[in-house]
Amino acid sequence: MIRAEIVKLYKTVHTWIGVSCGLALFIAFYAGALTMFQEPIARWASPPAVGVEAVSLEDAPRLLELVAAAYPEAREEGITLHLRGHENEPARVTWVEDEPHEAGQPHGHVHWWATLKPDGSLMAKQEEPSDLAEFINDVHMRIGIPNPWGSYFMGVVSLLYGVTLIAGVIVLLPSLAKDFLELRIGKNLKRMWLDAHNVVGITALPFHLVIAVTATAWGFGVPLWSAQESVIFGGKQKIAMAHDLERWRAPPPTGEAGAMMPPSQLLQRLNAQVPDFEPKVMVFRNFGDKAAAAKFAGAERGYVGDTRFGGVILSAVTGTLIKDNRASRQDLDRRVGTVILALHTGEYGGITIIWAYFFLGFSGAWLFYSGNLLWIETRRKKARKEGEVEQSRSTRLLGSATVGICLGCVAGLSLTIVAAKWLHGRVADLDAWHAYIYYAVFLGSITWAFAWGAARSAVHLTWLCAAFTVAIPLTTLLAWAFPMLGMWAHGSAATVGVDIVAFIGALCFAWVATATAWRVKNGPADSVWSIRKAEGRTAARQSVAIAAE
């Protein structure tokens, strides 16, 4: 039996850490849930290009030869041959080149794709791919705060999140068996929010613990690295790392010309030597050289972390296996690291785990949102016991901050997804516009929430979320109906899936907005969630009587 004062202490820890970190964690979890569909979103946002099918795998050798001859830098950097034909793979062959820079200085990259014209000659084009999915991931990892402070901030928040999880479990222990899976809907709003919060927190506890530990490690990755360097490795970590990286490195070029094996034959050799490996792309290093290598990136199904750090390197001349870094071939220490990181990112188990993590991510966002609602509701009760009708400033401010930040994040992400189609070809730097749009909506929502108060703005902003989210499938519908708009409507299951999920999400937001509108008009007047004027102590007493019933 845990002593009451210990439970009280942990409750204080759980409450205050939860309230102070909850809003940052909401953003991280909501954006994190979306990143589970990073690839479908990238495909949805990518304009139609030539496509992989424009050059068959049999014609790929000629295309590779022409690219290697015309763009020698690509031979060294690596020429990627796409095998799947997704919308975000603009052509059969792509490569990346460094932007002009001084030696040793940080620099950007430019992306190229190439295909064959009908007459068999080379057509190459420099075109930057959509960074929308990366932007959402950036919001997920650093909630929009620039590096390195964003990473440090989220490292601290994740650490505190772990502490608050443990504190929450200790608080719940005395009533855990009795209240497990209990969700009571009724007039006692504090009990309802507490149950809604506890059900999600307890049932998904293993997921949250793993996320807290791995996110802390990610957030503090750089300082931890430096500490390891001086404490454990004594300045030799870079050497150890370089040795470790050797297993992913293609052999250096010899300078002698070599005849390249056609990609179709290389795939056959891959299937014969590594039958369980599913390649996504093959990257040619030092194309045309005797030591040229074809690096296959892909997944070894069935393993946790099936795509992480995995890959196989074949000689592009003979097709023999040079290096094998599949999950099943990793050392024990790397395997453990891979498994832990993959449990954060959900890189295993295929589509089932993607959906499971998607729902768990949303449940995490809901956990922090409901935690704040619970805090506000708890404060409301205390105020009524003391005979006050006017809510305290802290509850009003937290109510506005919760509504503005959470709904601002949701609305901002939805609108920035929509912008990928509307602004393509109309603005010079679309990636920058994704950020402008997100922050404009996010900051505007926060301002709106503080200006109008939690109750009114909750209705306005939930409708805004519904409108911006339904704009995702509507944009596709418009693109399909009116091609002159210059947008696109891909027909693949993955991209149509994005539209369907967004439509369902918009319906959910509309339902929440309707319910919220009802509550602000008809709910108890002495609440930050009401627009009715509290009518003094009489009204407060009536509300207490209703709650007691």
Place this chain on the structure above:
Amino acid sequence: MVVILALTLTICGCACCYLASPNQKWLSWFPSRWPFLAAASLLLGAGLVSWIAALRPLAGFFVTLHVAMVCLFVFPYSAALRSFGRGN
């Protein structure tokens, strides 16, 4: 096919687990607890074995765990939404 079987077994196992709980809200009456607990154990065990057959032991275990986590918070919410819809 094995994945669909594994997913069905896991979801059904969690449903039995929820029905075995004294806090379940799907049924207006409280069924006998032990048959549902036994069914939940069998179904979740079969689900785990199926996931392991479809993937590998470690991945199979984690997929079962995560699907179960989703089911166990979705089921109480589904009951609450039904109750909310009825105006209770």
